[in-house]
Amino acid sequence: MLTSRPSIFAAFILLLVGFATNAANAQDKKAQATIKLLIPELPTKTFLKVDGKDFDVAATKDGDRMFITPQLEPGTTTKYKIEAKIVPNNYTEIFRIRNVVVKAGEELTVDLTKKDGKIKDDVRVRWVPTPESVVRDMCELAKIGKEDIVMDPGCGDAIMIITAVRDYKAMKGKGTDIDQDRVKESQKSVEMAGLKDKITIKEGNALKLTAEDLGDVTVLMLYMGNELNSRLRPLIWEHMKPGSRIVSHRFIMDDWKPDKTIKVTHEDEFEESVEEFTLHVWSVTGKEKMGIYPKIDPETIDE
Ligand SMILES: C[S@@+](CC[C@H](N)C(=O)[O-])C[C@H]1O[C@@H](n2cnc3c(N)ncnc32)[C@H](O)[C@@H]1O
Structure with a gap:
């Protein structure tokens, strides 16, 4: 039992080194990022734009929208401007903006269902x-x-x-x-x-x-x-x-x-x-x- 300990330890170290090398390689590669957009439940209608362009993809089964970025360069960050026009009834339009920063391979969630203190909503009736x-x-x-x-x-x-x-x-x-x-x-x-x-x-x-x-x-x-x-x-x-x-x-x-x-x-x-x-x-x-x-x-x- 005593003699086997050093070899288990060595194997463990090798495994760690392997993980670290894979992670480093992954970070070296271009990759897409995924931005999950949570939007208000129907019957409230939500119209989305990403960086000024209409973003009209089918919802996931949970009713959310997935924005998949193009391949992003490793080690850099990319900014996206998400704009939502939220129409809760036939006389109100709420305009909500979120600025998002992502890295290659990253997955993040943007909650457009609630107002927040940073960027104030605009509202028109x-x-x-x-x-x-x-x-x-x-x-x-x-x-x-x-x-x-x-x-x-x-x-x-x-x-x-x-x-x-x-x-x-x-x-x-x-x-x-x-x-x-x-x-x-x-x-x-x-x-x-x-x-x-x-x-x-x-x-x-x-x-x-x-x-x-x-x-x-x-x-x-x-x-x-x-x-x-x-x-x-x-x-x-x-x-x-x-x-x-x-x-x-x-x-x-x-x-x-x-x-x-x-x-x-x-x-x-x-x-x-x-x-x-x-x-x-x-x-x-x-x-x-x-x-x-x-x-x-x-x-x-x-x-
Ligand atoms: C429901 S109407 C009420 C008009 C008038 N106060 C009345 O009671 O007869 C709302 C008015 O507010 C204006 N309005 C909508 N959003 C606004 C905003 N964010 N700031 C200023 N006026 C706005 C619309 O153009 C519209 O004339």
Whole structure:
């Protein structure tokens, strides 16, 4: 037994050397890399691009997509830009980017199902106007009056700001929209309402609002979808002053519990129908960004 130990040891060393040599040889060779792209489950649709080119391959049985790189040089790294357009419903598009670095022979997973803190998602929603009677209900709910500066960050045709300034005597109104046509339409509506001295409209992305845009706003009026509202929430908490309010047509802001949620109805004369609308109002205390705010389970609120 004693005499066999050195030979077992030698064989073990030889084996290790063999593994190391194979590994070194493998590292010397060109090889493909595999990037597994995890995407949201259907019915959410996801459209992918890799380095600017459409990437439309069949899913694996788990519903994921495999991107196999060309043969990569050993010992170097290669960067890929993965872009996903995620469409969770017929009015929202989420644009998500991930930059990935791979080596020859490597396998890695990129999770496109969740937002992350590094590269922020961009979100667009399509234009669906709020009926004027519902805008009035929103003004009442937020108690808009002559001391208020109101803003709609996705103003459409400016119905919310015009109604707040013209009928509820808000001191000033500000509107932005990402769509140039909506901006022009809003500017025209403001001019026709004779409110050019009180309301300003400009082109802009709601997710890029700064302290300059939001710092003086006392009432933010929203009809922008849960996805956009949830990404607006940190900007609201960062820049809006205590005592300011947010009033939203239909959509909530993650788990931030509204002060009040009401249902209102609107009679559509053309369609001869009565529709029900849900409205929410929140007030900013200034403690939200420290995590101190009333919370709801989002599942318990109807969309
Ligand atoms: C559902 S409509 C609401 C329009 C208006 N607020 C109303 O209630 O009648 C959403 C509007 O937001 C604009 N929009 C979409 N994504 C945006 C974004 N990221 N930043 C700014 N505006 C955006 C759209 O062009 C559209 O006019």
